[in-house]
Every structure is written in structure tokens, then in C-alpha cells.
Amino acid sequence: MKLDRNTKVVLYLVGALVFMGGLAYASVPLYRAFCNATGFNGTARKAKATLANIHGDSQAIVRVRFDTNTRNVPWTFKSEKAYMDTRVGKTALVWFDVRNNADHPVTARATYNVLPDTMGAYFMKTQCFCFNDVTLQPGESQRFPVVYFLDPKLMTNPDTDTVEDVTLSYTFFESKQLQNVAKTGS
Template sequence: MNRNIRVALWLVGGLVFMGGLAFASVPLYRAFCNATGFGGTTMRADKAPKVATDVIVRVRFDTNTNGLPWTFKAEKPYQDVRIGKTAMMYFTVTNTADRPVTGRSVFNVLPDTMGGYYRKLQCFCYEDQTLQAGESKTFPMVYFLDPELLKNIDTHKVRDVTLSYTFFESKAAKK
């Protein structure tokens, strides 16, 4: 095989590799954020911690919709919780359209260094929610702040956290 063909094959191979890497980057980044809490992504938990501390953190709740004819709000704008103690917040969603609409909520925590320590035991955000025309539903969200955050130099002094939810129309429902 002559040199020009080899160089062309290496270039085509490099192009295919880079295209595949670009195609896989979004799911890989999402998996990385879900596994580590990077970028404020909250973590799922199977059980609550056995020990709660006396340290209080104010958790604020920000609710939004994007392209959905829904109203969406938290029962209270914030909650003061002890690190390690399980807490619950209720969210009310109302479909203001004259047709059924299916939405899915995405979420984020600020400051983003707290994402890995904000643990959810139960959340409406893990699956699509369908509301009939004019229907309202109230959803619970059960969570805790992992006591391990007190050992991290970036989070041990944080006393104000914001959990932000945004409802979008479900891609699965559109199909």
C-alpha cells in the first residue's frame, strides 16, 4: 500500500472516530453528571442516612415551565432542614390547556458543588407526568442533604441551596 493511501485511511479513521466521539458526548456527559453530581445534578438515594446533624441549611425551591401550558409551584418557597434529616416538599402542577399534556421535569441544584450531596428518595421528576385538561396534581418530593457534605471543603460552609425544576413537554409523549 503506498504512503498516500495509508495517510488517507488514517485521516478517514480519525474522522470516523471524532464523529463517533461527538455523537456519544452528550449521553456520556449526562451519565457522568448523574453518577457524580457534577454540574448540580442531584443524586438518587435508596435510604436515608442514619445520623442527622444540628447544622441547618435553607433549601429554596425554584419552579418553572418551558413551552408547557402549566402552572407549577412549590408548597413553600423554602424549607430549613437539618443536614442528614429526611424532608418532604409538595409541588402543585395545573394543566391550563384544553387538552391533555405530558411533561417531564428536569432539575438542578445551586451552588453546583452541592449537587452530589442533595439526595432524593422520591421524586415526580423521574418519570413523565400526564395531566388532563384543567387537571391539578400535587406531587411529593422526599430528600435529604448528605452529611458527607460537611467533610468537603467546597460545601461544608454552604447554608443556602436552591433546587430548580423546569417542566418541558415530554419527548417520549410527542412520539
């Protein structure tokens, strides 16, 4: 069957439209995966192990500040310390306190970011409450550890080797995934 020129143009346009729609649909998870893998845009990376021991350490100290926020989540959320002076290449531990002020259970997930953005690739977390959803019952309080290290490779990058101050910022959002499950009952 031979297609006329107009039909071919229409088919090419429909194909391009479907391709662009699929690309737009996949762009958010692809971007998130890219940021998690590379530390792009200040995204702290999840370390499989304490890689600091492999790369060695440094005498450099970087002040890591902790910023805590909630977005429409009825929780009190704060870090144990406002900041920690962290030795590059050494594992550090900081605690975060969370309390549900609502009269019903609330499930939320924390998003995180590192500023300046260039430090995201070197801020490695081995344990963090931000890797999973968190459910707190009414009035419940919990304490969450974050174990992290600053990869010594940051000392070889001219964009990061003189950074003295980093901010690790968390924001809790209600978990849409679990809200949808609760609504549908499945």
C-alpha cells in the same frame, strides 16, 4: 495487499472522523450519566435509600429554596413552600402542585439542578416526579412529593461545610420522546 502512503493517510483520517463523530454523538448521554452519578454541575443525585441514616446526621441547618419553571409547557407549577430549613442528614418532604392549563393532554418531564453547584453531590432525592415523564389531562391538577436529604458528608468538604442556602430548581419541558411516539403511532 499493500496500501500506498496516501491511502493509509485517508483511511486514518476517515477512521478519526468516524471516531470523533461517535464520540460527539455519545457525549450528551455520557455527560448526563456522569453528572447523575457524581452530582457534578449541581445535578442532584437519586438515592437508592435514605443514606442519611447510615452516615448519621448533624445539627447543621441548610435552607433549601424551591424554584419552579416551565419551558413552553402550558402548566401552572409551584412548590407548596418557597423554602424549607432542612437539618443535614434528616429526610425532608416538600410538595409541588402542577396544573395543565391546555385543552389537550400534555406530557412533560422536569429537569432539575442544585445551586451552588458544589452541593449537587450532597443533595440526595429518594422520591421525585422528575424521575419520569408526567402526563396531565386538560384541566387536571396533581400534587407531587419530593423526598430528599442532605448527605452529612457535606460537612467534611471545605467547599460545602459552610453553605447555609441551597436552591433546588425544576423546569418542565414537553417530553419529545412521547411526542415522537404519538406522531408515528408506534
